[in-house]
Amino acid sequence: MAWMGLSWIGAGRGEPGGTTFTGWDPEAGVALEPRYHPAHPHEVERACQLAEEAAPVFAALPSRQRAVFLEHIAESLLAAEADFLAVTPRETGLPPARIQGELGRAAGQFRQFARLLEEGSWVDARIDHALPERRPVPRPDLRSMLRAVGPVAVFGASNFPLAFSVAGGDTASALAAGCPVIAKAHPAHPATSERAGEAVRAAVAACGLPEGVFSLLFDAGTQVGRALVQHPAIRAVGFTGSRAGGRALMDLAAARPVPIPVFAEMGSINPVFLLPEALDTRPVALADALAASILQGAGQFCTSPGLLVAVDGAGYEAFRARLVERLSAVSAVPMLTPGIAERFREGVGRLAARKDTRTWVRGEGREARGAPALFEVDAGAVLTDAALTDEVFGSCAVLARTREPRDLARVASRLEGQLTATLMMEAADHALASELLPVLADRVGRVLVNGVPTGVEVCPSMVHGGPYPASADGRFTAVGTGALRRFVRPVCFQDVPEVLLPAELRESNPLDLWRTVDGVLKRA
Incomplete structure (x- = not known):
């Protein structure tokens, strides 16, 4: 194909002129032809x-x-x-x-x-x-x-x-x-x-x-x-x-x-709640899975996990050590645009400058590149300062530690609307999970168990949305x-003659559709 750099206006092409722009190669750091x-x-x-x-x-x-x-x-x-x-x-x-x-x-x-x-x-x-x-x-x-x-x-x-x-x-x-x-x-x-x-x-x-x-x-x-x-x-x-x-x-x-x-x-910070038994049973596996999710696509996913809430203990220490190891091993990678990379570094810088956070991972990013970042904070700070839950678009996560399992529900109840929330759990965590689930279902579009939020299946039952500000509606x-x-709206036709009705609503049902007729769903 010959790229023209012009709009499509119906079946015709647009006209040249105006302040042109080009694409950008984030790997090579050069502008790309043609001009648009x-x-x-x-x-x-x-x-x-x-x-x-x-x-x-x-x-x-x-x-x-x-x-x-x-x-x-x-x-x-x-x-x-x-x-x-x-x-x-x-x-x-x-x-x-x-x-x-x-x-x-x-x-x-x-x-x-x-x-x-x-x-x-x-x-x-x-x-x-x-x-x-x-x-x-x-x-x-x-x-x-x-x-x-x-x-x-x-x-x-x-x-x-x-x-x-x-x-x-x-x-x-x-x-x-x-x-x-x-x-x-x-x-x-x-x-x-x-x-x-x-x-x-x-x-x-x-x-x-x-x-x-x-x-x-x-x-x-x-x-x-x-x-x-x-x-x-x-x-x-x-x-x-x-x-x-x-x-x-x-x-x-x-x-x-x-x-x-x-x-x-x-967008969303897609909180992940690591319940005590899961954290004690498989801390390394959980860290590996979440590190891969945080790093996927340089974190440039609306479903990238940005907040990890966990209960302190031996499992927590092993989890954090492994997560730090995995994220520290990755150097700066190209981000989609220089502007996205700059905003990512600004967000990381704001978290690093806070007195209530501990920086565990913060690589050097430059130009159109971003390096992974991981911060730790007491869960109580998340309850009092919403800035800790602002999205940083890229491979950045805040690890919120609590000593009380009941704090997990408290943190969940203070969250803004989110696209997803994840529970990492074992059977012994079911009682705690039963407290968290209704809180999360009120605040997110999709609740996951023992999975990672990155990866949105395209199928009829998928929900990719959530209460504001994850989505507008x-x-x-x-x-x-x-x-x-x-992109549709309901229209009612009252006493309209059969010949004038849309085919979907005609008495003969020429399209053989399932319809609700006099309160009963039927194919007739």
Whole structure:
């Protein structure tokens, strides 16, 4: 593929001009060609206009035809593997194996949504037949289903160039719902974004869909993103990134004359609670597992464990010694961007400067590199100072020690909303775990037992979200087929003639769907 460095505005390319930018090779520390041109204001306007025009046509497309479209995207992405392997490792510093894994995951998300659309029950069709003889008031014929909300703005993530970016889960779920997508590429990996956009555009053309179903906009700053969120054609926003970025988009969306939802996934410290029997039984194994999780991808995962809460004792000492050994053995590694590396070092520096923390590991980072860090603090400090639970995006963890098992629940109760929480436990820990579980379930989207939080399975039952500030709305997930529900809304049809009803709600059930009819779930 010949990379052009220009946006996709529907089926056409954007124009050159403006303050250009490039990708960055974090390993070599050099800028990468080509230069990318930010979308002009009139191009943002045109992309929104095209999306608005395409929205009713795309939403009315039968689900099974949209499933074919999603399958086309999956095939287009996989066909571009050689291109991704040529550019993505260079502009992210991520190894080829990671890129291949992400590519498979990205394609798999589209295929999983395609299967959901083929099955069809996602529309949650409900039918309550008329009761004209009911007294004192007859009941009308009522039928409802979920329908697309309209054009969605998707912001690519810095840390997942494929799975959470231009052709990632937000785009897949919005398109599955029948919503046109305008993707704002992340400037950390523009070439990857351009190639992913090319794959989606190829599928739009192959399926003969309106060109406004997908556009891709470039910008290294915030101007394009702000204009996109404020445009009246946009009905919802999908975002993965920092709390500051997500909060800014939420405020913009709320200030519109017609406010819209922002589904922002904004990170987490993913606390791990090491219960006494587990810590005494297998301290070295636990340290090895958590060290690998902390170090994975230089800690640049929203599910990286940043707080480890443990009960003091012989097992604790062995655990800490092994964790220090494993983290100390790793030198500074490239991070995704110089800016991410700088913010990581600033966060590590703030923790190291505190009088109530002990520094066990703190390597030297420089330029676009970051070295692992581990700090220890008394759990009581975590109860009184929320700054100890601020996310440091990278391989950094705070080990909170307590002498009282009951302090684990106290710490859990003081946490902000999180994506995950983990219990490391044995059978003898069940009584303590039973106290912790309801507290954690109230504060996180996913509770794990004897696993590590890094690694988010893409399947219907996965929840990747959590109470604010882990995500903007803890009622929804950003991963799995449930993610589609962010971009639909219920519509009720009262006494509408059969011939005018959507196929999903017709009495004859031509799509052979499972539906709730007069309060009973049936396929009829």
